[in-house]
Amino acid sequence: MKRVVITGAGTINALGRDVPETLEAMREGRCGISGLEFRDVERLAIRIGGQIKGYEPESSFNRQQMSLYDRFTQFALLAARQAVAQSGLDFTGALADCSGVVLGTSGGGLTTQDENYRSVYEEGKNRVHPFVVPKLMNNAAASHVSMEMNLRGPTFTVATACASSNHAMGLAYHMVRGGSCSVMLTGGSESMLCFGGVKAWEGLRVMSRDACRPFSANRNGMVQGEGAGVYVFEEYEHAKARGAEILAEVVGFAMTSDASDIVMPSKQGAARAITGALRDGGINASEVGYINAHGTGTAANDKTECAAVADALGGQADRVMISSTKAMHGHCIGGTGAIELLACIMALRDGIIAPTIGYEEPDPECALDVVPNEAREADVSVVLSNAFAFGGLNAVLALRRA
Amino acid sequence: MSVKDRVIAIIAEQAVLEPSDVTMESTLEDLGIDSLGLVESIFAIEEEFDISVPFNANEPEKSDFDISSVASIVAGIEALIAEQKK
Numbered sequence: 001m002k003r004v005v006i007t008g009a010g011t012i013n014a015l016g017r018d019v020p021e022t023l024e025a026m027r028e029g030r031c032g033i034s035g036l037e038f039r040d041v042e043r044l045a046i047r048i049g050g051q052i053k054g055y056e057p058e059s060s061f062n063r064q065q066m067s068l069y070d071r072f073t074q075f076a077l078l079a080a081r082q083a084v085a086q087s088g089l090d091f092t093g094a095l096a097d098c099s100g101v102v103l104g105t106s107g108g109g110l111t112t113q114d115e116n117y118r119s120v121y122e123e124g125k126n127r128v129h130p131f132v133v134p135k136l137m138n139n140a141a142a143s144h145v146s147m148e149m150n151l152r153g154p155t156f157t158v159a160t161a162c163a164s165s166n167h168a169m170g171l172a173y174h175m176v177r178g179g180s181c182s183v184m185l186t187g188g189s190e191s192m193l194c195f196g197g198v199k200a201w202e203g204l205r206v207m208s209r210d211a212c213r214p215f216s217a218n219r220n221g222m223v224q225g226e227g228a229g230v231y232v233f234e235e236y237e238h239a240k241a242r243g244a245e246i247l248a249e250v251v252g253f254a255m256t257s258d259a260s261d262i263v264m265p266s267k268q269g270a271a272r273a274i275t276g277a278l279r280d281g282g283i284n285a286s287e288v289g290y291i292n293a294h295g296t297g298t299a300a301n302d303k304t305e306c307a308a309v310a311d312a313l314g315g316q317a318d319r320v321m322i323s324s325t326k327a328m329h330g331h332c333i334g335g336t337g338a339i340e341l342l343a344c345i346m347a348l349r350d351g352i353i354a355p356t357i358g359y360e361e362p363d364p365e366c367a368l369d370v371v372p373n374e375a376r377e378a379d380v381s382v383v384l385s386n387a388f389a390f391g392g393l394n395a396v397l398a399l400r401r402a
Numbered sequence: 403m404s405v406k407d408r409v410i411a412i413i414a415e416q417a418v419l420e421p422s423d424v425t426m427e428s429t430l431e432d433l434g435i436d437s438l439g440l441v442e443s444i445f446a447i448e449e450e451f452d453i454s455v456p457f458n459a460n461e462p463e464k465s466d467f468d469i470s471s472v473a474s475i476v477a478g479i480e481a482l483i484a485e486q487k488k
Contacts, residue, residue, distance in 0.1 A: 064418075067442065127448055130441040 003236035004176045005402060006247040006345070008089070010082025012075050013227030013329045013339050014050035018082055022339075023346050025328065026354040027375045032329050033212065033223050040195040046207045049193050050225025050330025068131055069144065070109035075228035075335070076141035076189035077148060084149055087232040088244060089183060091150045098181050100153035101142045102172045103230070104164025104188030106334030107197060108157075109136030114196040141189050145230070153181050162294070163255075163389035164188050165229065165337030170253035170395055172233045182235050187338030189228035198224065204263075206298050212331070214295035214324035214356050215302050215370040217363035222296040225330020229338025246402035248348050251382075252281025258392030265301055265388050270308035273394035277384060278312070281398040285316040289380025290347045292340045293370075294388045295324020295356065296331055303365040305386065310368070321378065323371040327358040337387040341397070344383040348401040353378050405451075405483065406476045412446045413472060426473040440469065447479060453486045455479075 009019050014032030016022035025032065036049045057066055057074050069077070091099055112135040119125045134140060139157040146155045154175060158168040165188030172186035192198070201207055201224060208221035239246060254276025258269030278285060294305055302324075310317040325343050332339050343354040352375050359372035385397045403411070407421070414421040417433040424433060430440060437459060444455050455478075457467045467482075468474040 068438075127445070130445050131438070 002177050002179055004173050004233055004250045005236050005239050006231050006250065007234045007239050007244045008083035008085070008087030008232030009229070009247060009342065009345065010079035010086070011227065011229045011339055011342060012052060012078045013332060014052055014225055015329050019342060022342055023350070026325060026343055026346060027352055029355045029357045029374055030328060031357055032225070036193060036198065038194055044195070044198055044202060046198055046202050046209060048209070048223055049198070050223065050227070050332065051193050052226060067129075068135060070112045070135045070140060071191035072105055072107070072109060072111075072189045072228070073135070073141040073144050075191060075226070076103055076145055076230060079187065079189070079228040079230035080145045080149065080185055083185065083230045083232050087234070089232065095182060096150045096152045098153050099151045099183040100175070100181055101145045101151050101155040101185045102158060102168045102175075103142040103145065103186065104158045104160070104166070104168035104334045104338065105138055105141060105190055106159055106161050106164050107190060107192045108138035109140060110192050110197050111194045112136040114194040117196065145185055149185065151185060159334065160393045160395070161389035161391055162331065162333055162336060163387035163393050163395045164334035166385060166387035166395035166397055167255060167393070169231070169233070169338065169341070169397055170255060173250045173253050173397070176233050176235050182238050184233045185230055186233055187228065187230040188335040190333040190335035191226045192224060192333055193226045208297065211358050212297040212327045213358040213360060214293065214297045214327055215306070215363060215366040216359045217361035219297045219299065219302065222298055222326070223330045225326070225332040225336070227329065227332050227339055228335050229341060231338070231341065248345050248399045249402050250397065251400045252277040252283060252398030253396070254280050255393070255395045258394070260392055262392070263390050265304040266392060267304050267307045267311065269392055269394050270305060270386070270388050271311040273396040274308060274312035274384065274386070277396040277398045281400070283382055283398055285313045287382040288313065288316065288320055288384060289378060290344070290353055290383040291320060291322040292343050292383065292385045293322050293324040294386045295326055297324070297326060301388065303363070305388065306366045306368050317368060321353050321369050321371050321376070323354055323356040325354050327356060337385060337395070341385055344385050344399050347378070347380050347383050348399060351377055351379055405480050408450055409447065409476050409479055410472065412443055412450060416443045416446070424472060426471065426476070428472050430469060451479065451483055453479070453482045455482060
């Protein structure tokens with residue numbers, strides 16, 4: 001089995017337009033959640049989100065590209081450009097043929113769907129732009145990344161709601177580890193902050209009207225965000241031979257299904273994913289220094305997640321730091337695991353643990369060290385990233401310091 | 403603006419050219435308009451004139467709408483306007 005390392009990272013989200021800006025915001029515990037700005041927002045009960053403000057696609061894409069790229073595709077491309085630039089890779093010849101793209105998304109081109117449904121249903125138009133289908137399809141982002149970077153190997157999209165990015169990165173890890181690919185671009189992208197996207201979430205009654213406060217006793221729901229995270233996963237010997245800078249090593253991955261309820265999380269399913277990732281990576285629970293939590297800020301997730309971590313890590317759970325960065329960038333749904341992996345890399349490389357901001361009152365059902373409100377310095381060598389999706393689908397990644 | 407000038411303006415925009423660079427003899431291929439550019443142009447023409455253009459990208463040669471040159475496109479649109487705006 002091959003070793004797999006990360007040699008490039010890119011992002012755009014409510015905290016920053018790239019990795020350095022995002023990590024600075026995470027270190028400072030800055031909140032990127034603000035009032036939503038889009039058409040018909042006044043008809044929503046939920047009016048806050050981790051929206052990327054002042055975004056000007058014209059500065060990165062030409063007119064023809066903009067007519068083909070939904071916002072979620074634009075985010076994926078911007079993050080992929082940063083990641084590939086950092087890696088220093090140029091995909092030609094044999095390398096292009098054995099490199100691919102696996103990206104997560106949940107809603108795909110939801111903004112495109114929303115705008116065009118509005119146009120035909122509400123405005124009664126009988127004609128839509130010819131690119132509606134290629135813009136809205138869930139694989140549009142993966143395909144455009146493949147086209148722009150000349151990645152000619154396995155390329156596809158994974159949709160497992162809030163765990164999409166972790167499932168995507170886990171599959172990319174497997175493909176490089178198994179030897180079928182030398183390099184995979186992987187992560188995820190989401191852009192659901194439009195009237196229909198937020199209205200649908202409103203219906204479920206799990207959204208907060210004021211703030212995301214993971215693990216806090218007074219938490220009252222999740223807050224949605226948007227953005228993308230994309231990484232270059234590269235076979236270790238390939239990276240070493242070209243002298244690439246290694247950001248971290250991917251050492252374990254596991255996925256499980258609760259097989260119980262379409263929305264209520266299960267402690268057993270989550271705990272099995274955590275222990276599975278440890279087993280896959282040959283990791284002892286005592287080595288785990290930090291867990292980037294799924295930590296949505298809902299009543300159900302946070303207490304179930306804490307119980308699962310306690311079960312999976314046993315006595316080590318009292319020592320480990322666990323934080324949710326969703327209070328800063330919002331829940332970026334199918335892109336969230338990819339954005340959150342940045343906090344894992346920061347912990348390993350910079351020795352800085354991103355805080356859980358918005359934390360106000362201890363909850364006895366979330367009695368772990370949740371790194372409340374302020375970042376902390378710590379020397380950690382192994383980290384985990386949790387993602388537990390609606391549908392009962394769990395995916396946990398383990399990373400080790402390079 | 404005449405129908406001809408409006409059609410040329412749409413085609414020029416699609417080809418990222420000045421309208422003066424688009425002649426009646428030009429073919430879409432000459433102008434660098436590919437299959438996606440063609441359906442986008444037809445959409446823009448339908449919007450501009452509020453007409454329906456009978457064009458199936460699967461069998462362009464069988465369509466009643468002749469796209470072999472700018473002149474044939476303009477003539478086709480003039481005919482469609484006359485027919486559909488009665």
